[in-house]
Amino acid sequence: MKLDGKVCVVTGGARGIGRTIAEQLSAAGAEIVYALDRETARFADLPAGIQGVELDVTARDQIESFVEKLIAERGRIDVLVNNAGITRDGLVHKMSDEDWDAVVSVNMKGVFNMARAVGPRMMEYGAGSIINISSVVGLDGNIGQTNYSATKAGVVAMARTWAKEFSRKGAAVRVNAVAPGFVNTEMIQSVPQKVIDGITGKTPLGRLGEPHEIANTVQFLASDASSFITGQVIRVDGGLVV
Numbered sequence: 535m536k537l538d539g540k541v542c543v544v545t546g547g548a549r550g551i552g553r554t555i556a557e558q559l560s561a562a563g564a565e566i567v568y569a570l571d572r573e574t575a576r577f578a579d580l581p582a583g584i585q586g587v588e589l590d591v592t593a594r595d596q597i598e599s600f601v602e603k604l605i606a607e608r609g610r611i612d613v614l615v616n617n618a619g620i621t622r623d624g625l626v627h628k629m630s631d632e633d634w635d636a637v638v639s640v641n642m643k644g645v646f647n648m649a650r651a652v653g654p655r656m657m658e659y660g661a662g663s664i665i666n667i668s669s670v671v672g673l674d675g676n677i678g679q680t681n682y683s684a685t686k687a688g689v690v691a692m693a694r695t696w697a698k699e700f701s702r703k704g705a706a707v708r709v710n711a712v713a714p715g716f717v718n719t720e721m722i723q724s725v726p727q728k729v730i731d732g733i734t735g736k737t738p739l740g741r742l743g744e745p746h747e748i749a750n751t752v753q754f755l756a757s758d759a760s761s762f763i764t765g766q767v768i769r770v771d772g773g774l775v776v
C-alpha cells in the first residue's frame with residue numbers, strides 16, 4: 535500500500551482521524567500531504583512531509599485559491615480525503631435550524647466544495663482517488679443525529695455519483711467512502727460512557743475503533759492496491775452491524 539510520490543490532501547487533517555490519515559499517507563511515501571484545518575495552532579507539531587494549511591471547507595474562495603496554488607506548484611492532486619466533520623446532536627424535535635445548517639454546511643457542502651474544485655483537476659490529469667469519510671450512522675441512522683446521519687448518507691451518495699462523473703472521458707478517478715463505527719477521538723468525548731458501553735457491547739470485537747484502523751482503509755483506497763475499486767462504501771466498525 536505504498537503511496538510513493540503522491541500529492542495528497544486531507545481535510546480536518548490536523549487532529550483526530552484526519553491527522554492519523556495524514557501521518558500514514560506521509561509514512562507510506564507520499565511526496566507531500568496537505569493537512570487542511572481551521573486551527574493553525576495544531577500545525578506546530580506536524581511531522582516533516584505534512585504541510586498544515588489554514589482552510590475552512592465551507593469557504594469556496596479559500597478552496598479555490600488553495601487548489602490553484604497547489605496545481606501551480608505540484609502539477610496535480612493524486613489523493614483527496616474529505617475527512618473534516620462536526621456533530622451538533624439533538625432529538626429531531628429539539629434540533630435548531632442553526633444545528634442543522636452547521637452540520638450540513640461542513641459535513642456535506644464542505645465535501646461538495648472540495649470535490650467541485652479538485653475532481654476536474656484529477657480528470658485533467660487522468661487519475662486520482664477521492665475518499666469521503668462517512669459513518670455507520672449514515673447507513674443505519676442513530677437517535678439524536680438527524681443532521682449528522684443525513685450528511686453521512688449524503689457523502690456516500692456523492693461518492694457513488696462522482697465515481698461515475700469523474701471517470702468520464704477515460705479518466706481513472708476513483709471515488710469511495712469509508713464508514714467508521716465509533717472511534718476513539720475527541721469527537722466522541724462528549725458521548726456519555728453509558729452510550730459507549732452500549733455500543734461496545736453490541737460490537738462483536740467489543741471495543742471502539744482506533745484512528746489508525748480507519749487510516750489503514752483510507753491508505754488502501756488511496757493507493758494503487760485498490761485500482762479496480764470505485765463507488766463503494768467500506769464499513770470499518772468492528773462488526774457493529776453484521
Ligand code: NDP
Pocket residue numbers: 545546547548549550551552570571572573589590591592616617618619620640644667668669670713714715716717718719720721722
Ligand atoms: P475531530 O473533531 O477529532 O477532528 C475533526 C477535524 O476537522 C478537526 O480538526 C476540526 O477542526 C476539523 N474541521 C471541522 N470543521 C472544519 C471545517 N469547516 N474546515 C476545516 N476543518 C474542519 O473528529 P474525528 O477525527 O473524530 O472525525 C473525523 C471524521 O470522521 C469526521 O468526518 C467524522 O464525522 C468521522 N467519523 C468519526 C467517528 C468517531 O467516532 N470519531 C465515527 C464515524 C465517522 P475544529 O476543531 O476547528 O472543528
